[in-house]
Amino acid sequence: MKAKSFGYIVIASSLAGLPTLGQAEWQALPEQAPVPADNPMSAAKIELGKTLYFDPRLSSTGTVSCNSCHNVMLGGDDNRDVSMGVHGKTGNRNAPTVWNSAFNASQFWDGRAADLEEQAKGPVTNPVEMAMKDLDTAIEAIRAIPGYEPMFTQAFGPDSVSEDNMARAIAAYERTLITPNSPYDRYVKGDREALTAQQLRGMEAFKQAGCVSCHSGPAFNGADLARDGGGLFMKFPLFTDNPYVERYDFMADQGRAEATGKAADEYMWKVPTLRNVALTAPYFHNGSVKTLDEAVRVMAKTQLNQELSEQQVEDIVAFLGALTGEFPEQSLPRLPGTPGFTIIQ
Amino acid sequence: MKAKSFGYIVIASSLAGLPTLGQAEWQALPEQAPVPADNPMSAAKIELGKTLYFDPRLSSTGTVSCNSCHNVMLGGDDNRDVSMGVHGKTGNRNAPTVWNSAFNASQFWDGRAADLEEQAKGPVTNPVEMAMKDLDTAIEAIRAIPGYEPMFTQAFGPDSVSEDNMARAIAAYERTLITPNSPYDRYVKGDREALTAQQLRGMEAFKQAGCVSCHSGPAFNGADLARDGGGLFMKFPLFTDNPYVERYDFMADQGRAEATGKAADEYMWKVPTLRNVALTAPYFHNGSVKTLDEAVRVMAKTQLNQELSEQQVEDIVAFLGALTGEFPEQSLPRLPGTPGFTIIQ
Known part of the structure; x- marks a missing residue:
């Protein structure tokens, strides 16, 4: 051919x-990734984004987080040919590294997302990745975890739990991954x-x-x-x-x-x-x-x-x-608990 | 009945x-968990154990680590009814919390493991959990990651990559989870x-x-x-x-x-x-x-x-x-890389 x-x-x-x-x-x-004017960095936003990034409860099964495929403890990916989402389902593309993804001019292998904010919403509802029915369902799952609301408030102000702010927070955290x-x-x-x-x-x-x-x-x-x-x-x-x-x-x-x-x-x-x-x-x-x-x-x-x-x-x-860089030391996030109940059906 | x-x-x-x-x-x-005489704690052993604990490459698919079901970012479990291992397979028991498991007199719901060392080997080869064919295969996977050998040497001395030492290191890390x-x-x-x-x-x-x-x-x-x-x-x-x-x-x-x-x-x-x-x-x-x-x-x-x-x-x-305690701050481990090749088939 x-x-x-x-x-x-x-x-x-x-x-x-x-x-x-x-x-x-x-x-x-x-030493710093570029930051878009409409999503400035803050410590509260980065911490929220990191917490969401590691939270498997953003997937339909409660088993797959952003970090599952874009593992920051590894090279920012999963060392698999194609990633494995909920129920062992696989897609058809190799997980791109999250490390230094802030320096990409667009996201995904095909550049279909303009920036990290747009990218962050994709896997959450992809049926072979995190497989939430829709972003509203994901936001409901976040709301069902009482500890998230104050974290959103600190990052974005009151009544700010939304898909856009979820994506903004994750993107802000990812901009620290250089x-x-x-x-x-x-x-x-x-x-x-x-x-x-x-x-x-x-x-x-x-x-x-x-x-x-x-x-x-x-x-x-x-x-x-x-x-x-x-x-x-x-x-x-x-x-x-x-x-x-x-x-x-x-x-x-x-x-x-x-x-x-x-x-x-x-x-x-x-x-x-x-x-x-x-x-x-x-x-x-x-x-x-x-x-x-x-x-x-x-x-x-x-x-x-x-x-x-x-x-x-x-x-x-x-x-x-020689392009392997220094990985910043990070603390393990504490994911807010679900006291007395479970969100997993 | x-x-x-x-x-x-x-x-x-x-x-x-x-x-x-x-x-x-x-x-x-x-303030300290009991430590068995034949597996004394050391900083190198704890660090190795933590690294293994978070390493999904100990599973056949490269997607399931100890932390997947016993998530230390959460309450030491996964908030699911029964856990989900490789390929979305489920067992029939709820994941016990890893937090304070060092204070259990035996491990697993049925107490079939006498201690954390014995427990640590179980999920690695359980076909609905990490699903390695056998412990030799798991040890081969560890050997295929060059960065592990020096960590074992630091923790246990030279030529010490073995299933027993893998389990000892994981148990030592778990004894810090109180x-x-x-x-x-x-x-x-x-x-x-x-x-x-x-x-x-x-x-x-x-x-x-x-x-x-x-x-x-x-x-x-x-x-x-x-x-x-x-x-x-x-x-x-x-x-x-x-x-x-x-x-x-x-x-x-x-x-x-x-x-x-x-x-x-x-x-x-x-x-x-x-x-x-x-x-x-x-x-x-x-x-x-x-x-x-x-x-x-x-x-x-x-x-x-x-x-x-x-x-x-x-x-x-x-x-x-009121039995919810203070969770120690932990650093995110860096998992040793697989430079230039992948262990996932």
Whole structure:
């Protein structure tokens, strides 16, 4: 199967505008995530968001929380090919990491949510994820837990338990989930000892091979390269005349087109961050590739039509390992209790 | 259905020996849990145990950790009638709280595990819980995560990754999960303002009704009343000539007899702790009773053959609320990563 020509044209015209990679070619991760003007951060809001993020009672079975699939104790995902929601149901896409998701220009693999606030509402009612009948049901579940109301009041003012505020609080918490000070960041900031010789070779190979054309910017996700304000979308697989496409069943899912219905979006995907990529196996939208070295081989072939030497692959993998950052210490939240009754039916 | 006479005889003879309730009638929770001589506590062991406790990769699907059903962010359970393990499978018993489980004289509803070490191995291979094929498979999963080996070495010395040490570490962590300084504890220690007038009435009603005959000792679990070293087992339901037995299907499960195969153990159950009971709805071995007030009514009728007044029920519920203790602040563990590969098949 060949890539459709319109897809290639879209990509080619995008690539044409990419000689620079934002302000600097290699950028460190900022110490703070960008915060939208209409959802300012506050300690009360972050604490509420964290509590909701860990609360499995936001799912129909009381067993699946945001953290179940986007596990902040791990690399912000679940190390599964596709995630497992209520009743063991599985979807068809690999859970993207929540770490540094605040630096994405849009959310979900297909970018169908503009921001973290919009994203946060999705899994709650997805029938194979948290499976609440609707957001009203989720809000009822929150109201049934007496301890939440005062937390909403502290974060948003009185009478503020609502789906929008639930999403705002979760998004605010997620904006604290960033991992600065990776070896790469320390190198970029001037510590020339921070990377090994192999990692430096990998960094150069990553650039020379062209990976950086899409995986650009501080989060290596092309968020600096706007398309409709949603960051960079790329066709995947772009080159289809190779054994990987069938082996890993890459074209069973049409990507962004499944959300938009537009032919131009067929096989278009949001470029994912490479931050902490060493921790987020397995890889690709369907989680079909188990190892990072194979992921590098596949990307080089399907996106850049290149065969890398094994040395180059190893070097690039070493460099990607240098994108594992420092995970902030967090306290375990106490979820408000349900004194004397249960919300689980 | 009538209680079998041998059951009643067992209970009656137990009750005969219970005029005192340990050293003092009302006991505060100790600030430290008892620690067995062959598994001393250490910071490294506790940290390893906590990490394992939160690691869903100890389950066949990578989605269920100890914490999934015994959620320390909640009341140490999952607020479900019966827990939900891998693939949405359910067992037939309500998850006991992990909080203060170190004060139980034996573990599981039927006391089939002598201690926390033995208990910790059970759910890992239970096909409706974490569903690992066997403990060797679980240990292989741990070995596949490179970060665990040094943690075991720190806790137990070199070459120490084993099922026994996994269980020892988890048990050591669980011994830190205690909730002292409840209003009840403060009252018993001399703060006469710690309980409300209603709670004090409930405390007296709890004693007068006879609840304290079994729910004795600092954890209100009869652990001070030895039977084969396993604490107190009681027949439930003891009085069966009431509507509750059928309504809540109490006799579908034969309790301890299902583990021992002994007729004398039919419908015998370990007396559960009442610490934090206000947070652990629903109630009873099958989680069939949704509210604490109904649980009090049922217990009075099935175990003591008493009809409590609604005032007595409310007062006892208020007293039980005073058993909610202080939950220690904990840091969120970082689970060791799986760099460059995934263990999930």
